[in-house]
Amino acid sequence: MLDIKNLYAGVDDKEILKGINLFIKPGETHAVMGRNGSGKSTLSNLITGKDGYNLSKGEILYKNESIIDWAPEKRALEGIFMSFQYPVVMPGVNNTYFLKAALNAKLKNEGKKELDAAGFLKLVKKKLNDLDMDTSYLQRAVNEGFSGGEKKRNEILQMLTLEPELSIMDETDSGLDIDALKTIASGINRYRNPDRSFLVITHYQRLLKYIEPDFVHVLIDGRIVKSGGKELALELEKKGYQWLES
């Protein structure tokens, strides 16, 4: 699904990622853990195609194709999705309108028939139900006046609607209370299947209790210093990051 090879990248002259290797197969869930400033956000931004980074060396392959030169929207249309740590507020942009535009862009790209308002509503109502969200969400402007939990639910709603194959969850648990976290995690878990892969980016082990990863990688100063199974997350919880720093 995703194959990152010896990736070096940074902003301006500052090198942030210093030789990342990451291989994610279909159906696998990987967690990348690290402190603030370790390069977690840079990694997710490079996969989704955000401007402003210099990629000096290495490759990002998605389904065996290099995506480095792809525009962010192409990456999204081809099945890459990121749940933002800080979802952007878009005053006046209606949530339904936005989500329908995104879904129809995807359907069009796949050569499928675009949905009309009624068809879209039918589809999205079911997804709302899965996330304990009521239909009033759809009438609001995207993320405007949303609480932290509502914003994160809205991200997951977008994921369930757009049906990506590779989903990056960037600090999805931040700002969530335990009930909201459980709802969101169960939404994500129901979405998991052997064709869909996840990259979960997090500070803490907390989220990984609910979304169990197959592999855990520890990112320190732009390098993956240790990889292991889910038990590595527990070890980090107990011992912190210090024992891994040289």
Next chain:
Amino acid sequence: MIPTFFQPEFSKIIDREYFSKKIHPIRENAFKNFLKHGFPNRHWEDWKYTNLSKIKKGKFRLSEIKDAPKKDIDVSEFGLQNFHTIVIYNGHLQENISTIPEGIKILSNLEYLENNNWMVEQPVKSSFDLLNTAFMDSGISLVVDENKEIKEPLRILFISSGKENIMVHPRIHLDVKKSSSLTVLEQHVGESNDYLYNGSWIINIEKNANLNHFRIQNNSKETINIGNIHIRQNTSSNYIFNQFALGGSLSRINIYSDLIGNGANCSLNGLNLSNGSQHMDSYMVTKHHEAHCSSSQNFKFILKDHSSGVFSGRSIVNEKAQKTDSNQSNRNLLLSNNAIMNSNPQLEIFADDVKCSHGSSTGALEPEAIFYMQSRGIDKESAKSLLVQGFASEIINEFKENDMHEHITFHFDKWINI
């Protein structure tokens, strides 16, 4: 310096047989006053950012009988069906194709003055008011009697046409009597070159009355549009103004609202779209004279190319006006590095128990928001359009009556994609 072309044009007005001589003293007084003060220049604080040289050099002449339409106009070409419409073509009222909703009385300005025993105060807030009084044409006065709820909206359609530096100075008096209500749309259209529209509306809203005033300004890109609106609001009256403006080379609205009764509410909103070298200026003064009134000013500008905009909003809260609730907001979106916006929201508060706020922001589209949309599969250009639409929607959604929403959305979408 005062342009020389006004003097001979004023003599023509005085000589016109179809204008009542009874109004001459009012015209002469205003014209004398105009000659004394001249046009504002850029040293005047309220006119600092608006260059009037297009008017000063314009060599405008009055609209004549020959500028009236040669044949009946088909108003359907200007969009917006289902409105009773008063058509004013180059300053000439087109009675044969005009209709008004039941319950509204229409009078000539002379009849209106006579009905009010000649006690009608003439507006003197700016040189444009003085010019309007001196030259006023197509005068119509509309009166909604007490306790009348006019359900069907009324449109006043101003059509400008011609290539000969025509100027028109329409005067509209509008009285909404006690406990009545009316929705009026002021629409500006037409193909005209170097044209000057300088209209003044004098609006009285009595106790418990409501007036919903929409203004769609879609003049040609060579027309100058100066709109002067004076509102006096009595106890517990409501005035809601919404403008959608995208036409004109130089356009300015001057709104002066006086809240002279307790508990009145005045809400002024606008969306101004400019491109090319257009200049749009929205100037407004809301004066709270009495207690428990509320007011708001909410104007948004979207600017492209080399265009420029000015927002000057002032809220004045007099000593007696305790418990005033007033807010001002001016938010602007620059879609070009060469566009210029000047924003000047001001509060003058002389009472101590009031709730007043103001804010202003001017900026480009947020790159974060564009990326967010792209990351959902929406291409960059569509993302920008969606964000601009979102920015504008707050004002556009106020245009609800009849097919106004559809009409405005159509023009907005067309403008976005130029």
